[in-house]
Amino acid sequence: MSHLNRRDFFEQSLFAAAAAAVTVGADEWVSAADAVATGPNDTIRHAIIGCRIRGRAHAQEFTKIPGVDVNYVCDPDQELANELAEQVEKLQGRRPKVVRDMREIFDDPAIDTVSVAAPNHWHALAAIWAMQAGKDVFVEKPVSHNLVEGRRTVQVARKTQRICQAGTQNRSSGPLTGAAEFIRAGNLGEISLARTVIYGRRGSIGAAGKCEIPAHVDFNLWLGPGTVEQPTRPQLHYDWHWVWDTGNGELGNNNIHMIDITRWLLGLEGLGDSVISVGGRLGYEDAGETPNTQMVVHRFGPTTVIQEVRGLKTEPFAKPAKSGYVIYGSQGIVADGSLFTPEGELVRKFTGVGENHFANFIKAVRSRQREDLRADILEGHVSTGLCHVGNISHRLGQPQPVEEIAKVLDAPSFDPAVRETFDGMVDHLRENEVDLRRTPLTLGPSLAIDSDAEKFVAAPAADALLGREYRRPFVVPSEQEI
Numbered sequence: 001m002s003h004l005n006r007r008d009f010f011e012q013s014l015f016a017a018a019a020a021a022v023t024v025g026a027d028e029w030v031s032a033a034d035a036v037a038t039g040p041n042d043t044i045r046h047a048i049i050g051c052r053i054r055g056r057a058h059a060q061e062f063t064k065i066p067g068v069d070v071n072y073v074c075d076p077d078q079e080l081a082n083e084l085a086e087q088v089e090k091l092q093g094r095r096p097k098v099v100r101d102m103r104e105i106f107d108d109p110a111i112d113t114v115s116v117a118a119p120n121h122w123h124a125l126a127a128i129w130a131m132q133a134g135k136d137v138f139v140e141k142p143v144s145h146n147l148v149e150g151r152r153t154v155q156v157a158r159k160t161q162r163i164c165q166a167g168t169q170n171r172s173s174g175p176l177t178g179a180a181e182f183i184r185a186g187n188l189g190e191i192s193l194a195r196t197v198i199y200g201r202r203g204s205i206g207a208a209g210k211c212e213i214p215a216h217v218d219f220n221l222w223l224g225p226g227t228v229e230q231p232t233r234p235q236l237h238y239d240w241h242w243v244w245d246t247g248n249g250e251l252g253n254n255n256i257h258m259i260d261i262t263r264w265l266l267g268l269e270g271l272g273d274s275v276i277s278v279g280g281r282l283g284y285e286d287a288g289e290t291p292n293t294q295m296v297v298h299r300f301g302p303t304t305v306i307q308e309v310r311g312l313k314t315e316p317f318a319k320p321a322k323s324g325y326v327i328y329g330s331q332g333i334v335a336d337g338s339l340f341t342p343e344g345e346l347v348r349k350f351t352g353v354g355e356n357h358f359a360n361f362i363k364a365v366r367s368r369q370r371e372d373l374r375a376d377i378l379e380g381h382v383s384t385g386l387c388h389v390g391n392i393s394h395r396l397g398q399p400q401p402v403e404e405i406a407k408v409l410d411a412p413s414f415d416p417a418v419r420e421t422f423d424g425m426v427d428h429l430r431e432n433e434v435d436l437r438r439t440p441l442t443l444g445p446s447l448a449i450d451s452d453a454e455k456f457v458a459a460p461a462a463d464a465l466l467g468r469e470y471r472r473p474f475v476v477p478s479e480q481e482i
Helices: 003-020 053-062 078-092 120-132 147-160 174-184 219-223 249-266 357-367 377-395 402-409 416-431
Strands: 044-049 068-074 097-099 113-116 136-139 164-166 191-199 274-280 293-300 303-310 323-329 332-335 338-340 346-349 398-400 441-443 447-450
Touching (some): 053 068, 120 147, 136 357, 136 377, 249 293, 274 377, 303 377, 377 447
Parallel strands (some): 191 303
Antiparallel strands (some): 323 332
C-alpha cells in the first residue's frame, strides 16, 4: 500500500470509528423554542431576503422562535416570493408582505431584523444596507462575494453597532464547542496539519448560450451588484454559484463550513502567511467558470491547512461522509467531533451544550451583546476570506503538466501531505477518464499574504481581485464612505 493510500485509509478509518462510536447520554441542546425568553411587548419583526433553498430554511427556523414575526419576504423572482409567503403563512398563521426590492424593507422603520439568503454577490451589500438602516442582520455564508466587501461589512457592523451573525451554523454545535475548548487548551499538542474536504458530484450546467430570463423575474434587481447583464448559463437560479460574477465555486458554497470549523478549532486568526491553489473545471465543458476539482494550501506559521474539493464522480471521503475535517496534533487527532490517539484509536466523542443558530442571533439581538453571538460577522469574514484568497490564486494560475506541478509541491516548504493530496486528486481525475495532457490542471502562484492589511505581498494582479466593479446604484461603499 502506497503512502498516499495509507493516509487515505487512515483518515477514512477515523470517520468510520467516529460514526460507530456510542455516546453515553445525549448531547445537551437548546432549541429555538426554548432559547429566547420573551414578553408580550418583545416581538421582533423580521424580514427574509432570498426565497429559495436557504430562504425556506430561514422561514422554518425564525417562525419557531417565540416573539419573532416574519413580516416580509423578498425576492426579485415573484413566484419564489409568493411560494415562500405561503409557507410562512402556514407556519405562523399570518401572511407576510411580499416585495421584490429589498430597499422597501430597509425603509420600513417597523422592521427590526433581516436575514440575507440571496445569491452570494448580494450578501455583503444587502447586509450593509440593512445595518445602515438600523436593522440587525443574519447573513448566509459566504458572507461576501469578495474580500474587500467582507471587510466593509465588518466595518459597518462596528460603526453602526448592529448585531450581525454569519450563517456558519456549526459554531453553535455543542460537541464542536467542546472540541474547540479541548484543542485551545493545548491538549492536542503541536499541530502541524489540518485538512478539509468536500466530495460531492456536480454535473455539467450545460453549454454556454443565452440565458432566458423568466418574465416573473426582475433581472435588474436579481443582478444588483453583479456586472454580467447577459448570463450565458442555461439556468438563472443556483448555477450562479459556478460563475465568478455571482459565485465563489464549491470553496465558497460548501467548503466554507469546513474551513470555518477548522479555523475555529485551531484558533487561527487572519488569512495566514501564504496560499496556493491547484485545480480546474474538468471532465466536461460547460458554461461554468469555477473549479470543480481544487486543492488550496494555506500556511499559518508551522501549520499547514489544506482545502480539497471534488465535484466529479467519487467515493465519499469516508463512508458515509462526503465532507469533513481532520486535525493532526502531536498528541492526538480530532475528526468528526471525536478524539483519537496519534495511531487512530478512538478515545471519545466530544459533547457540549449546543444552541439553535437562528435563536442565538435573536438572543444577541435582545441582549445587544455582540459577545453572545456564536458566529460574529468578523469570524464569518475571515473564514470566507480563506476561500477568496484560494480562488484568487486559481484565477491567476496557468495550465501545467502533472509532472511540473508535482515538482513545485515537492519543495521542502510544503508538508508531505500536500503532495499526497495532489496525487490523490490526479488519481481521482484519471479514474474519471480526464486526460490531463489535453485538459491540464491549473497551478496558481504561491502568494504571500500581509494578513493585517488583508492584501498580498508584492502581487498587484492578486490585489486587483480583492474587490470588484459594481453597477450603480448597487455599490458597496468605500471605507471612506462608511
